[in-house]
Amino acid sequence: MKKINPLIPLDYPDPDVIRVGEVYYMITTTMHFMPGGEILRSLDLLHWEHAAFVYDRIDSTPAQQLTETANIYGKGMWAATLRYHQGMFYVIFVANDTKKTYLYRSKQIAGPWKKSIIAGFYHDCSLLFDKERIFLVYGNREIWLTELDEKLTGPKKGGLHRLLVSDQDNPNLGYEGAHLYKIDGYYYAFFIHSLKERWFRTQACFVADSLTGTFSGGDVLVDDRNYCQQGVAQGGIVATPDGKWYAILFQDHGAVGRLPILVPVQFENHFPVFGAAGKIPKSFPTPTAKHSTSLQPLIGSDSFDHIYATPYGFAPQWQFNHEPNAAGYTLDNKKQRYLIKPQKITENLTQSQNTLTQRMTFPTCQAQVTLNAEGLQEGDFAGLAVLQGAYGWIGVTKDQGKYYLVMKSRELTEFSLQGLPLDEHAGKEQARIRLFSPLVTLQVRANFSQMKDVTSFFYQTDGTFKQLGIEHPVAFKMDHFCGCRLGLFCYSTQQIGGFAAFSQFQYENTGEEQEVIDGKNN
Structure with a gap:
C-alpha cells in the first residue's frame, strides 16, 4: 500500500493522466528534447514504463535543429493534454518557440500519430469532449474557455468563448496549467498558481454546474511534503476502475527537476478534497499493484548493441x-x-x-x-x-x-x-x-x-x-x-x-x- 513520493524520481513535469480500460497513460512536458511527447504507461498508477513518443520532430526550424546560434531552450513543447474519445487518442500542446498549437491523434498509443494545427495559441491548454461539443480551457492569470469546431481546426464560429476565472492581481504566478473535467454532471477546472504573499506553488480548483455558469472554488492543496518549501501542484486527476480518484501533480526538487507526486482525492459535496485535509499523507491506500516484472526502464545503462523500435533507434530512455x-x-x-x-x-x-x-x-x-x-x-x-x-x-x-x-x-x-x-x-x-x-x-x-x-x-x-x-x-x-x-x-x-x-x-x-x-x- 505504501508509496514514497515522489512517484517517479525523474524530471516529468506538468503531467496529464488518463485511464483507458485497465491501463493508465501519462504525458508530461518534454520541451526541446527529441523525440518528444513521451507517454508513459502503468497498470496500477504506481509503476510506470515508457509507452511511446508522439513525434520525432516538430517543425524542423533552425532553432529546433541547433543551427548556428539558434536554439529552443526553455521553449518547445509545454504542458500537453492527453485524452481518449471514441476510440481515438488526442494530444494537444503549444510550442513556445513557434507560437503554434499542435494536435496529434492516433488510434493506438504506439502510433502512428497524425499531426495538425489548431488555429490560435492556447497556453497550457486542456481538452474536453462534452457530448457533441469540444472545448479548450487555457491561459495564464486569465483562464479562458473556447469552443472548437468539430474538426478541431480552430474556434467554432459562434461557439462559446468566455473568461472562467482571473488571478490578475497575483504578484507571483497567476492561474495557469489548466485541466478541465466533467464528472457526474459538474465541470471541474484545476489550476496551478502561487500564494500571493510568497512564492509557493499551490493547486486550485473551481467548479460549475454548466459551462455557462459561475465557476467558484479556491485552493485545494497547499503543501510542501516538508520538502524545502516547494509546493505541489499542476497535473491531472484520474479514477481507478473501482471509482477511487487520484491526482498526479509535480513538485520542484531543485536542479534535478520537477518530479511527479501521487495524491489521493475524494469528492465531498461535489468538491474535491486533496490528500488529508489539504495535505499529502506519507502513506495512503493505493491501487493494487499489477506491474510486470519486465517494465521498460525510464533510465538505465546501455551497451549500444541494439536497434530499438523508437524514432531514432535508441533505447527509449535516450x-x-x-x-x-x-x-x-x-x-x-x-x-x-x-x-x-x-x-x-x-x-x-x-x-x-x-x-x-x-x-x-x-x-x-x-x-x-x-x-x-x-x-x-x-x-x-x-x-x-x-x-x-x-x-x-x-x-x-x-x-x-x-x-x-x-x-x-x-x-x-x-x-x-x-x-x-x-x-x-x-x-x-x-x-x-x-x-x-x-x-x-x-x-x-x-x-x-x-x-x-x-x-x-x-x-x-x-x-x-x-x-x-x-x-x-x-x-x-x-x-x-x-x-x-x-x-x-x-x-x-x-x-x-x-x-x-x-x-x-x-x-x-x-x-x-x-x-x-x-x-x-x-
Whole structure:
C-alpha cells in the first residue's frame, strides 16, 4: 500500500493522466528534447514504463535543429493534454518557440500519430469532449474557455468563448496549467498558481454546474511534503476502475527537476478534497499493484548493441538535446558504440548537435561511459556532461596533436530564476591534464538531496576513479526550464571532420531505494 513520493524520481513535469480500460497513460512536458511527447504507461498508477513518443520532430526550424546560434531552450513543447474519445487518442500542446498549437491523434498509443494545427495559441491548454461539443480551457492569470469546431481546426464560429476565472492581481504566478473535467454532471477546472504573499506553488480548483455558469472554488492543496518549501501542484486527476480518484501533480526538487507526486482525492459535496485535509499523507491506500516484472526502464545503462523500435533507434530512455542532425551521428550496434561526427563549428556545449541525453535521478545518481577520442581533430571536445544552463562536463580535447583530459563548467553566477544568457561564451576550464591514450572512462556523480545540487567529475586510472576539477553547483532555471540531464557530446571549435565514439554507458541510481509497494488497501 505504501508509496514514497515522489512517484517517479525523474524530471516529468506538468503531467496529464488518463485511464483507458485497465491501463493508465501519462504525458508530461518534454520541451526541446527529441523525440518528444513521451507517454508513459502503468497498470496500477504506481509503476510506470515508457509507452511511446508522439513525434520525432516538430517543425524542423533552425532553432529546433541547433543551427548556428539558434536554439529552443526553455521553449518547445509545454504542458500537453492527453485524452481518449471514441476510440481515438488526442494530444494537444503549444510550442513556445513557434507560437503554434499542435494536435496529434492516433488510434493506438504506439502510433502512428497524425499531426495538425489548431488555429490560435492556447497556453497550457486542456481538452474536453462534452457530448457533441469540444472545448479548450487555457491561459495564464486569465483562464479562458473556447469552443472548437468539430474538426478541431480552430474556434467554432459562434461557439462559446468566455473568461472562467482571473488571478490578475497575483504578484507571483497567476492561474495557469489548466485541466478541465466533467464528472457526474459538474465541470471541474484545476489550476496551478502561487500564494500571493510568497512564492509557493499551490493547486486550485473551481467548479460549475454548466459551462455557462459561475465557476467558484479556491485552493485545494497547499503543501510542501516538508520538502524545502516547494509546493505541489499542476497535473491531472484520474479514477481507478473501482471509482477511487487520484491526482498526479509535480513538485520542484531543485536542479534535478520537477518530479511527479501521487495524491489521493475524494469528492465531498461535489468538491474535491486533496490528500488529508489539504495535505499529502506519507502513506495512503493505493491501487493494487499489477506491474510486470519486465517494465521498460525510464533510465538505465546501455551497451549500444541494439536497434530499438523508437524514432531514432535508441533505447527509449535516450533523447537528443534538440532535433538531431542525421549526418552527424551513428548508432553502431555491431561495434556497440555511439558515434558523434560534428557538422558545425561552435564553442559552447549547449549549441552542440546530437548530444544524447538521459534524465538524472533524485536524490543521487552516477553514470560512466568509455570514450574513444582517437577520431578527434584539433580543437574538438567530447565527453560526458551534466547538461543545464550552468553546465559542467569532463571530456577530452586534442590540442597541437596531443590529447588532454579537461573539466569545464559554466559558473552559476546568476541566482535569479531567469538564469544565464544562452548566447554567452563557452564555460570556464577548471582543470586539464595530459592523456597518453585516447581511450578513457569518464564518470559523473550528482547529489540532489535536499536541493544540495552539486556534481563532480571523475576519470578512471589504475582501476579507480579520480576526481578532476571542482565540485560544480547546478540549479533549475528558466534558461533551460528542465532538470539536469546526463549528456554524451562532441563538438568542433576549428574544423569539422572528426568524431568521438562512446561505449559501455553505465547508469546507477545511488540514492535510497523507494519503499516496496504491496498493493494492499489497508
